[in-house]
Amino acid sequence: xxxxxxxxxxxxxxxxxxxxxxxxxxxxxxxxxxxxxxxxxxxxxxxxxxxxxxxxxxxxxxxxxxxxxxxxxxxxxxxxxxxxxxxxxxxxxxxxxxxxxxxxxxxxxxxxxxxxxxxxxxxxxxxxxxxxxxxxxxxxxxxxxxxxxxxxxxxxxxxxxxxxxxxxxxxxxxxxxxxxxxxxxxxxxxxxxxxxxxxxxxxxxxxxxxxxxxxxxxxxxxxxxxxxxxxxxxxxxxxxxxxxxxxxxxxxxxxxxxxxxxxxxxxxxxxxxxxxxxxxxxxxxxxxxxxxxxxxxxxxxxxxxxxxxxxxx
Numbered sequence: 001x002x003x004x005x006x007x008x009x010x011x012x013x014x015x016x017x018x019x020x021x022x023x024x025x026x027x028x029x030x031x032x033x034x035x036x037x038x039x040x041x042x043x044x045x046x047x048x049x050x051x052x053x054x055x056x057x058x059x060x061x062x063x064x065x066x067x068x069x070x071x072x073x074x075x076x077x078x079x080x081x082x083x084x085x086x087x088x089x090x091x092x093x094x095x096x097x098x099x100x101x102x103x104x105x106x107x108x109x110x111x112x113x114x115x116x117x118x119x120x121x122x123x124x125x126x127x128x129x130x131x132x133x134x135x136x137x138x139x140x141x142x143x144x145x146x147x148x149x150x151x152x153x154x155x156x157x158x159x160x161x162x163x164x165x166x167x168x169x170x171x172x173x174x175x176x177x178x179x180x181x182x183x184x185x186x187x188x189x190x191x192x193x194x195x196x197x198x199x200x201x202x203x204x205x206x207x208x209x210x211x212x213x214x215x216x217x218x219x220x221x222x223x224x225x226x227x228x229x230x231x232x233x234x235x236x237x238x239x240x241x242x243x244x245x246x247x248x249x250x251x252x253x254x255x256x257x258x259x260x261x262x263x264x265x266x267x268x269x270x271x272x273x274x275x276x277x278x279x280x281x282x283x284x285x286x287x288x289x290x291x292x293x294x295x296x297x298x299x300x301x302x303x304x305x306x307x308x309x310x311x312x313x
Contacts, residue, residue: 050140
């Protein structure tokens with residue numbers, strides 16, 4: 001008989017594991033866990049209370065409910081660390097009562113001294129902790145109830161402990177997935193911000209890889225140099241700063257050392273026209289690759305103004 005029960009539980013947990021692991025979205029996963037637990041334990045209703053951390057780093061409690069509408073539960077406060085709930089929130093093991101209202105520590109906590117008015121009727125009570133196998137932190141608690149006494153058995157207890165173990169692993173994976181999504185979202189936002197700044201600035205901006213080839217250029221650079229974007233991509237730095245031999249290589253060496261390069265020099269446009277410019281060079285790493293950023297400002301008018309002032313003097 002014991003062997004038959006063990007086989008039955010094992011087979012159920014195998015199927016449960018497949019169902020749980022098919023979800024990667026945290027909220028949907030927790031709901032699936034709650035639904036499965038409620039069904040397998042033959043509870044009238046079940047709930048899962050768990051802690052999550054939002055994007056601001058703040059911790060707050062969420063819950064799922066199964067067997068009854070969420071509205072029937074939403075008007076009641078979150079479970080507190082009372083004598084009934086403490087073992088689950090503290091990770092002290094599974095709790096099973098044939099009649100929770102008959103327990104000596106039931107109804108001892110203010111302000112309700114038992115179940116709040118209008119609460120779903122609970123006599124049979126089963127609860128277990130979901131504990132991270134990595135950090136050993138209590139992720140949350142699974143709670144099941146039924147208005148009749150003696151509904152939950154040793155089999156119910158073993159099933160829910162198996163589900164809780166599966167849930168802990170699946171929730172850890174889902175949390176990693178959520179964190180990956182958030183990181184990708186932040187990166188996408190940063191890329192959009194970068195593109196906006198890069199494209200909108202009036203100064204020419206050129207990005208070079210470690211070999212000295214252009215990997216990106218903004219519209220101002222295209223306008224200044226008179227090359228198309230396609231022509232600029234792959235062009236070497238010394239082809240753009242070609243009035244002084246080895247100038248770009250010198251810039252690379254300076255910025256690689258962590259210093260900023262700043263100087264006035266000349267560029268040649270595609271047409272061959274000479275342009276007086278101020279160049280600021282800096283070094284950064286993008287996707288683990290070294291990059292050189294040149295910010296180039298046309299100072300031809302500045303020089304013409306200076307020369308005019310000198311003539312006046």
